[in-house]
Amino acid sequence: MIKIIFSDMDGTLLDGQGQLPPDFDEVMGELKRRGVIFAPTSGRQYFALIEQMAQYKDEFMFLAENGSFSVYKDEEICSSPMPMGHIRKVLAAADATPGIYPILCGKKNAYVRDEWRPYIGEARRFFTHSIIVDEFETVNDDFIKIAICDCQRGDAEHNILPVMEKFSPDLQVCLSGNYWVDILNPGTNKGWAIKEVQKRFGFKPEECAAFGDYMNDFEMMQAVYYSYAMGNAYPEIKAAARFVTKTNAEYGVMYQIKEFMRQGLI
Numbered sequence: 001m002i003k004i005i006f007s008d009m010d011g012t013l014l015d016g017q018g019q020l021p022p023d024f025d026e027v028m029g030e031l032k033r034r035g036v037i038f039a040p041t042s043g044r045q046y047f048a049l050i051e052q053m054a055q056y057k058d059e060f061m062f063l064a065e066n067g068s069f070s071v072y073k074d075e076e077i078c079s080s081p082m083p084m085g086h087i088r089k090v091l092a093a094a095d096a097t098p099g100i101y102p103i104l105c106g107k108k109n110a111y112v113r114d115e116w117r118p119y120i121g122e123a124r125r126f127f128t129h130s131i132i133v134d135e136f137e138t139v140n141d142d143f144i145k146i147a148i149c150d151c152q153r154g155d156a157e158h159n160i161l162p163v164m165e166k167f168s169p170d171l172q173v174c175l176s177g178n179y180w181v182d183i184l185n186p187g188t189n190k191g192w193a194i195k196e197v198q199k200r201f202g203f204k205p206e207e208c209a210a211f212g213d214y215m216n217d218f219e220m221m222q223a224v225y226y227s228y229a230m231g232n233a234y235p236e237i238k239a240a241a242r243f244v245t246k247t248n249a250e251y252g253v254m255y256q257i258k259e260f261m262r263q264g265l266i
Helices: 009-013 024-033 046-052 084-095 114-126 161-167 190-201 215-223 235-240 252-263
Strands: 004-007 037-040 061-064 069-072 075-079 101-106 110-112 130-132 143-149 172-175 180-184 208-212 226-229
Touching (some): 004 190, 009 208, 009 252, 024 037, 024 252, 046 061, 075 190, 084 101, 101 114, 110 114, 114 130, 114 143, 161 172, 172 215, 190 208, 190 215, 208 215, 215 235, 226 235
Parallel strands (some): 004 037, 037 061
Antiparallel strands (some): 061 069, 101 110, 143 180, 172 180
């Protein structure tokens, strides 16, 4: 029986307009009645997730920042702060590359510098708690991720990834969308966070389901038995997943959860 469901947000749970499925509340109510935990598992900031799902703040498990900061009922489950020496090197490389913009992601907030002002709306789509600072060095926080955006061109695979891949294996460099590359501690990813949850709560992989669409979901597919790539997923994610469901535009996550219920898996 499935006891917990991990779901990516953008391109997976949310439709093309960034909206939750129309039957989301109904399905979540049924999951709660059956004792199944729902866990948004996203590159988004924790505060951004609970803002969008405020009514579920005390019910859902939130695996945020690509697994580097996870919270359940206001209690931290796991996190992975990055060394400042590595952070400084990544920021220097970003500053030396025209047209790409870093966000320094902490547990308390996300931090951007003044050059983000023209694109602050894009930043606050994913990092609702974000502030502009003069210098990153002045910030007092535990930094868990660096998110780098190709705001103008939307081609992170070619404009950011080649610049940042030189930091592997000291850091994990992950393409997380057309606009975004995420940089975290090595071994820190959604799959790592899921395994921490499994250890903490005693869940077996065969009691877990997961849904994803992009390369930052790769390790998540390997951490559970019921791994589902969306119909619109990146080809490598379809290859990594055990199953494929409908697209996000067809609300494939809700469709598959209802199938689990029909099949008696939850």
